[in-house]
Amino acid sequence: MTGDAADTPRLRLTATQEQRLRELGADPGFLEGRFVDAATRDAAFTRLQDDLTRAGREHLRELRTGSRLPRLVELEHALSAALVGAGFVRVVTPLMISSDALRRMGVEHGHPLREQVFWLDDGRCLRPMLAPNLYTLLRRLGRHWAKPFGIFEIGPCFRRDTKGASHLNEFTMLNLVELGRPEREGRGRLEELAALVMAAAGVAEYDLEVTESEVYGAMIDVVVAGAEVCSAGLGPHPLDGNWGIVDPWVGLGFGLERLLMAREGYPNIERAGRSLSYLDGVRLNL
Numbered sequence: 001m002t003g004d005a006a007d008t009p010r011l012r013l014t015a016t017q018e019q020r021l022r023e024l025g026a027d028p029g030f031l032e033g034r035f036v037d038a039a040t041r042d043a044a045f046t047r048l049q050d051d052l053t054r055a056g057r058e059h060l061r062e063l064r065t066g067s068r069l070p071r072l073v074e075l076e077h078a079l080s081a082a083l084v085g086a087g088f089v090r091v092v093t094p095l096m097i098s099s100d101a102l103r104r105m106g107v108e109h110g111h112p113l114r115e116q117v118f119w120l121d122d123g124r125c126l127r128p129m130l131a132p133n134l135y136t137l138l139r140r141l142g143r144h145w146a147k148p149f150g151i152f153e154i155g156p157c158f159r160r161d162t163k164g165a166s167h168l169n170e171f172t173m174l175n176l177v178e179l180g181r182p183e184r185e186g187r188g189r190l191e192e193l194a195a196l197v198m199a200a201a202g203v204a205e206y207d208l209e210v211t212e213s214e215v216y217g218a219m220i221d222v223v224v225a226g227a228e229v230c231s232a233g234l235g236p237h238p239l240d241g242n243w244g245i246v247d248p249w250v251g252l253g254f255g256l257e258r259l260l261m262a263r264e265g266y267p268n269i270e271r272a273g274r275s276l277s278y279l280d281g282v283r284l285n286l
């Protein structure tokens with residue numbers, strides 16, 4: 001009668017074991033596991049630690065020999081190739097933007113995003129988004145190119161987001177925007193472009209959800225297993241007048257680290273981002 005109770009697995013990993021396995025990238029399910037006694041637990045811990053360490057070393061070896069590049073870099077290449085293949089033009093714009101550019105995006109004092117901006121001492125800031133630069137280029141390129149045409153940028157953005165499992169202070173945004181298709185085609189085109197990016201990113205399962213954004217009003221989010229990987233919007237939009245844009249547009253902004261997190265099943269975004277503790281998701285104190 002007492003035998004059953006004694007055999008019930010109740011023992012958790014120690015805090016140190018759990019921390020170690022988390023760093024090594026263990027499946028979160030394993031970290032919740034229960035064991036019948038300390039010997040069984042410690043053996044399971046050692047086995048998994050060895051497996052993960054071996055896999056990490058193998059990954060570092062592949063990086064060392066050049067047989068692979070960091071996933072963030074590979075993802076950037078894959079997304080860029082897919083968009084160029086679809087006729088989009090890649091652009092590269094400044095990381096430092098003016099306070100006026102934010103104001104023209106409707107990000108003024110009292111606006112929640114305003115609190116997340118990293119200010120430089122000359123009134124400029126590190127861009128928290130790509131939209132102001134892309135708005136400017138759309139207007140200028142519209143004088144040269146027949147519509148519709150599309151542009152995209154992939155590069156760093158900065159936000160003082162409260163650190164959590166899915167926010168980084170510096171992350172990589174893909175923002176694509178297409179100008180000049182008839183407004184009635186907007187929603188369909190948005191879905192088509194979302195599908196193009198998700199296929200290039202290697203994420204098969206996702207949902208589209210209609211939400212409200214502080215900056216753009218009604219938005220459509222691309223969500224993977226409950227986590228937002230993209231916010232997308234449609235113009236004409238009230239902000240367009242600030243940028244001299246009169247044609248309809250479709251725009252989508254993806255976080256590359258969020259895409260990696262979704263695809264690789266990382267429980268924490270830190271593994272996907274720029275880091276000194278990880279190289280391409282491999283913990284360096286193996």
Ligand code: ATP
Pocket residue numbers: 159161166167168169170171172173228229230231253254255256257258
């Ligand atoms: P969230 O609500 O998740 O904080 P958001 O709606 O504020 O994100 P957007 O302004 O819609 O973010 O930015 C577009 C995309 O950029 C997001 O869908 C997400 O993939 C990515 N992103 C935004 N903020 C961060 C961050 N701090 N760290 C990593 N990725 C981010």
Ligand code: MG
Pocket residue numbers: 213221228230231
């Ligand atoms: Mg969003």
